[in-house]
Amino acid sequence: MKNLRYFLYCLSLLFFLSACNEGDTPLDDQEGSQENFLSYEDGLITLKSGAIVEKKGDNFYWQGDLMLSQTQLEALDEFGDIIVEDPSEAASQTRNIHPVYNIPVKAGEDNVAVPRAFGINPTPFNMWAMVRFVYxxxxxxxxxxxxxQALQHWEANTNVRFYNATGQPTVDPVYGFAYPYLEFVNSTVNSSFVGRIGGRQAVNIAAFQTVAVAIHEIGHAIGLLHEQSRFDRDSFINLNLSNVPSDNRHNFNKRTTNYYAVGPLDYNSVMMYGSFDFAINPSIPVMTRKDGTTWTGGNVLSGGDRSWANSIYIPYIARSDIYAELAPVVFKPDNTIMSASERLQLQAQLNNGNPNPPNCCRLPNNF
Ligand SMILES: [Zn+2]
Structure with a gap:
């Protein structure tokens, strides 16, 4: 069990670090490889390992729509996978770097299993600093x-922050680039992209839904995947696909690459389907726990959902200047709240040592 936890721990960290071992990273041998990769012409490239990626300008894509970081590209080249298991025991003791901002955070101890939900591998390309949205x-x-209500629930329980830009420009007036933003739209279905994709991305909401539905779709937009698609879900649940219509069975495909998850499967996740969802015969569950019991699916953010978001996001207050001002409550990855001094220390760190925001420049931001 310890080995498994250690493996998962390394797995989660490897996505945003060159390797899980501080001193002796195998990828350090590949010095200059970035230039080698960039020297290829645009198009499909077969890597040393046989994996195929697509180069578009300075970016590399895998399996169609998954953008690769330099670290992932190197791992894919060397090992044929973005996931590399590091055998070093020492690695589990250190490594507390915020995945998106490369700042230190206090991560959970290796020997404490913190349940977390399941999401895409966070990179600066697919996460948000602040989630811009319009109605x-x-x-x-x-x-x-x-x-x-769903936006307020996210903000009250996590570090994710939203900025209401309804009616404002969608293209930067000075530099001309398209802002990434969510647009909440009327639809007959509920759906969302996973993570930040760049430019406008619709969040479709059907009529007369519960707040839980909106919490769930926003969860996708910030990077969460469905909990039952976890790579390790078969260790936690029994799945009866014969009770699911064939054209809905893809909803139960596992995601085995490019994910970020630590700890056991979280039955209470708002991203977890209920036991009877998609059932042809509604009296027979599609999913059960190993002991045969069922669940209904979460209606609010679980501890795991919160922990996932709090491991990745930092709560900023919307400002018109470049000062990074933190919200009064900043959650740690284990969902506890930073002390006043910890918060100020982080705020100083984000602002070249200056813990005090200029007394100006907060933007109106009402939902
Ligand atoms: Zn969903």
């Missing part, structure tokens, strides 16, 4: 109401 002008009142 579609035609959004119905009932939808806007549940979305507002």
């Amino acid at each position: 579609s002008p035609t959004l119905t009142f009932d939808r806007r109401n549940i979305i507002r």
